[in-house]
Amino acid sequence: MNNNIEISFLGAAGTVTGSKYLIKTHQKNILVDCGLFQGIKKLRLLNWEELEINPSLIDVILLTHGHLDHVGYLPKLVNAGYKGKIWGTSPTLEVAEIILQDSARIQEEDAKRANENGYSKHNPAKPLYTSEDVKNTVPHFSPQPPDEWLKIDDDIHCRFRYNGHIIGSTFIELKIGKKLLVFSGDIGREVDPLMYAPKKPEEATVLFIESTYGGRLHPRNSEDNLASIINNSFEKKGIVIIPSFAVERTQMLMYLIWQLRKTGKIANIPVYMDSPMGNKVLDIFLNNTNWHRLSADQCKEMCREIRCVKTVKDSVKLVADNSSKIVIAGGGMGSGGRVLNYFQKYLEDPSATILLVGFQAEGTRGRQLLEGANEVKLYGKYYTVNASIENLQGLSAHADQKELIDWLSLLKQKPEYIFIVHGEPQSADSLRVKIKDVYGWNSIIPSLNQKIDV
Numbered sequence: 001m002n003n004n005i006e007i008s009f010l011g012a013a014g015t016v017t018g019s020k021y022l023i024k025t026h027q028k029n030i031l032v033d034c035g036l037f038q039g040i041k042k043l044r045l046l047n048w049e050e051l052e053i054n055p056s057l058i059d060v061i062l063l064t065h066g067h068l069d070h071v072g073y074l075p076k077l078v079n080a081g082y083k084g085k086i087w088g089t090s091p092t093l094e095v096a097e098i099i100l101q102d103s104a105r106i107q108e109e110d111a112k113r114a115n116e117n118g119y120s121k122h123n124p125a126k127p128l129y130t131s132e133d134v135k136n137t138v139p140h141f142s143p144q145p146p147d148e149w150l151k152i153d154d155d156i157h158c159r160f161r162y163n164g165h166i167i168g169s170t171f172i173e174l175k176i177g178k179k180l181l182v183f184s185g186d187i188g189r190e191v192d193p194l195m196y197a198p199k200k201p202e203e204a205t206v207l208f209i210e211s212t213y214g215g216r217l218h219p220r221n222s223e224d225n226l227a228s229i230i231n232n233s234f235e236k237k238g239i240v241i242i243p244s245f246a247v248e249r250t251q252m253l254m255y256l257i258w259q260l261r262k263t264g265k266i267a268n269i270p271v272y273m274d275s276p277m278g279n280k281v282l283d284i285f286l287n288n289t290n291w292h293r294l295s296a297d298q299c300k301e302m303c304r305e306i307r308c309v310k311t312v313k314d315s316v317k318l319v320a321d322n323s324s325k326i327v328i329a330g331g332g333m334g335s336g337g338r339v340l341n342y343f344q345k346y347l348e349d350p351s352a353t354i355l356l357v358g359f360q361a362e363g364t365r366g367r368q369l370l371e372g373a374n375e376v377k378l379y380g381k382y383y384t385v386n387a388s389i390e391n392l393q394g395l396s397a398h399a400d401q402k403e404l405i406d407w408l409s410l411l412k413q414k415p416e417y418i419f420i421v422h423g424e425p426q427s428a429d430s431l432r433v434k435i436k437d438v439y440g441w442n443s444i445i446p447s448l449n450q451k452i453d454v
């Protein structure tokens, strides 16, 4: 047997988004994650480029978790002729379906709006993929159990292992002959109110490790900070808008705000969750209680305390009503979702507070607000930023530098290759230096489309 393995870094190399690693062996072509590039235009344009491999030649796709930057390219790949199965844990595939439907809808709406307003350079503007493409993708989904070795081919097996980032998320071990390739996926927190601590790999010949926060330590007192931001804004009699990722961040915020209210740390302000996806993901939480810390009863009590906005009509009403309240709205980095309607109405309102939580990728409105932009463009029009912009750091679903370093602590031997991926250049390099300091191991930071034989 030819033992050569060729790895192509088709995404999340030198950047955070677009996770895609193509593993070519003598027998099989395996794609690990199939994410969308997000953020600045240069990155988004990469979604339109053809892959180096004809999709019909890929045998199987393995997914670490359901976030858009790990699954968002699937419908495009299926449309281009991918025929194989898509493997992931059951909650990962449930999350992926919701995320993909939303992604198709946003792309269809953006293309339509661009054509109506004539602000696209492409004429006519086209969506990257449609809801129809998503419908054609879902039948490829094949849910797999965690912690079991699963056969892909003679001498090729894989295993999905809990890593605490979002519901269903795992790191993936891929055993090819004697070589063990380990893909970290996005690693969760050591201590988290909703998720259990990540499992850790004990062996790896080739290790892919994310570095979203490779150069940073998260502050530890985020719950107190959340309470004081909410209380300050309550004094201004304003609205607190929290743009939030539908998956896990939204449920985490619901949980924390519910706890703060219960313990009297914040006033009894009405709290809303305005995210159709957030509602759907809440159902996944209810149906998969073994994947997180909340009991079914706690989920239900939380849902009674926080009002979940269901219809567009109710959402429009809520946007128009400027009384003091907290709204957790869909659209984590301000790139899409219902939060944009709140931005339109409240960015220019000095009594409003926009509270950013979690990672804000380069080129997103969230990042612009975080960096103190005076104005922000929305649907082709500029809005002055008069609202207070707050940033709550500790709530990240990503391990920080210390947690990433700890994640390597059970490895019995130095991996032959360590690839640092899924980070902006500075973060990736900080992690490289830290791994060298702590373990004495050299790592490689691959560039986009680089090929490496292992």
Ligand SMILES: [Zn+2]
Pocket (backbone or CB within 6 Å): 065, 067, 165, 186
């Ligand atoms: Zn993720």
